[in-house]
Amino acid sequence: MPMNRIPIQDTTDHDSDPEVVPLYASRRKIHPRVAPGLYRNIRLLVSTLFLLAYFLTPWLLMDGRQAVLFDLPARQFHVFWFSFVPQDLILLSGLLVFAAFALFFVTTLWGRVWCGYTCPQTVWSFLFIWVERQLEGSPQQRVRWDNTPTPLKREGRNLKGLEKLARRLGKHCLWLLIALATGATFIAYFYGARELVTDALSWQIPLIGVAWIVFFTLATYINAGWLREHVCIYICPYARFQSVMYDADTLAVSYDPNRGEPRTSARKRAATGEDGDCIDCTLCVQVCPTGIDIRDGLQYECIGCAACIDACDTVMDKVGYPRGLIRYSTENELAGQPRTSWRPKAFLYGIAALLTLVLLSTTLWQREPLRVEVARDRGALYQEVSGARIENSYQLRLQNVSNQDRDLRVSVSGLPEVELLPDSMIHLPVGELLDIALRVQVPAGALEQSNTDIEFIVQSPDDTLRIVRESRFIGPRN
Ligand code: SF4
Ligand code: SF4
Structure with missing residues (x-):
């Protein structure tokens, strides 16, 4: 069956061939009727859960901070129990790959269930249609309002026109209010919900923050209020390429x-x-x-x-x-044939989604709460310092990618009578990146060979966290 009824090359004379659909069609206003039933109930339930999750998530707290917060200035991204830094971008790529395979899998088996039940465009459009119905009545009534001239277009007494104007004004105000709540909530994921409210009340939201709220408010208002099905038919790329999966x-x-x-x-x-x-x-x-x-x-x-x-x-x-x-x-x-759910295409999409999910979960599970990198100073092999000691210099880079502040001690092992300078406790707040210049000294007589493997150990005072990195200590040739 054809998925797209518009010819690719439209060179036909439309006037003489009424069967051909022109590439341009003026907008036909749609006033959908309500159809009560099982699928509407499912849609209502899913939409309600989706809207509740969207609007309430920024208010959730975890360990005294917002549970889901994308803190761009600090370059930290907190998602419940996990905190990420820009270096974790690979995980985001993995998540996107998983989402793509999962969507392909679902579409191959169950068609456009994502669009029908969970797509934000559908959820917000149905919400806006509901508001429209509350203020302007049934679809038939809405068509009547469409055809009622406003007082601006007709002179003299026109009570119906005034009523239409009042109802339309009310509808657009409510739409804008919902759109504003949507836009402000979106920004709360980046700004912090509580901070946003406090700053809004004291008129202290920076201009850039206001600009983004206005942008997302208008985007929601235009998409769900005015464009509606046009987004699905003409703008959304998924509508176009999903036929490949069918x-x-x-x-x-x-x-x-x-x-x-x-x-x-x-x-x-x-x-x-x-x-x-x-x-x-x-x-x-x-x-x-x-x-x-x-x-x-x-x-x-x-x-x-x-x-x-x-x-x-x-x-x-x-x-x-x-x-x-x-x-x-x-x-x-x-066509009277039996239904086959598990086709090779669906199976492959499912396996790919599952593999990506396992890989992602394993990476996340094995992710160390600290990033630790040790690099030898390439400027000098070694230095002879006072007391007949040999010294090597290193650069230690630490980054706290966990969701709690850390106190850490660094030590070194692998050589007798080895000394690390400086040797003090390090305090590393969440997300902080720290570069420390370290010196390792050994008595010259303690060195048995010119090149010795050593280990840097970064650990918490209670030893619940212990990360080891290997390096080398260079001394003079005997
Ligand atoms: S009876 Fe025919 S026209 Fe009426 S709802 Fe069913 S399919 Fe549509
Ligand atoms: S969008 Fe598709 S599923 Fe929804 S009412 Fe129209 S034809 Fe039916």
Whole structure:
């Protein structure tokens, strides 16, 4: 079935060929109806959990700090029990690779469930539509408001026009309020939720912070309020390339033409005796947030929200036919073949996602809470210092990548009568990077060879943390 009904090269004369869809189409305003049912309940539950998680997470505290905080000025990124520094970028790359494989896997098996239930664009659009419904009424009423002239366009008394103006104003104010909460919450992940509120109350948010809040507020308002399905149809790249992952066994919201056709209204049924289960009520089209007719087959505009399933099931219940004329099904199943879930493509995506996850978890699990690097001073092999001692210089780099401040002691082993200078306790706050110049001295008579392996040991006072790095000590040739 075609995923894209727009021809790539449009050289046809549209006036003479009404079958060809032009590349440009003016916007058709969509007022989707509400379709109560199982999938709407699932969507409501998932959306509520998603919104709660988004708005509440910045307020969670852990060890006295914000549990999820991307502290850009300090170059520290805290995610619950883990703290990351820019050097951990490889982990982020791993996470993105895992997310991509997981998305491919889910799409191959279950189609666009991500778009229909969890995509922020869908969640916020449905929230904005809900606000619109509270203030402007049912879709039919909203169409009536669309056609009601405002007092600005008509002279004289126009109470309906005034009411329309008041309702529209209220709707846009509420949309802006939700958008502002969304934008401010997004910035709270970077700025700190409590600090943001305190600074906002005392008008001390820096200009750059205000600019980002305004940007995300407008982005939310425009995307969820004005663009809506246009983001899914024209902007989102996933809608375009997800067809690569689809095959004849991918589960998708589908209309069963074998059962539904010929479409037969009650009047037509009485007149012709035709008996397709689709009564051509068009309810499935009226509830669709992207305004398509699922009976035309699988289309790239379909975000898989399953609103049409709920709508059609309600109709089937009313007319006494079995549910499922529109249902989650596969192309093969609709053609009468058995459904095959585990195809090689899905299997490979699943294995790749699993491997990436295992690799990522292992790296995270084995990650040392400290970064420790030791480098010998390349300027001089060794130095003879007072007291007939041989000295080597080193550069020690420490970075605290754990989520707690650390007190550390550095020592050295591998040589008799070895002395480390300076030899004092180091305090290393979370995320801090410290470069220390170290000197190691040994009595010349204690050296048995010119090149000796030594170890630098960085440990906490209670010895719960102990990291060892190898290096070399160079002395004169005997
Ligand atoms: S809701 Fe069902 S019965 Fe009504 S037009 Fe759509 S497919 Fe046909
Ligand atoms: S066709 Fe059905 S599943 Fe697809 S977007 Fe429209 S209502 Fe949602």
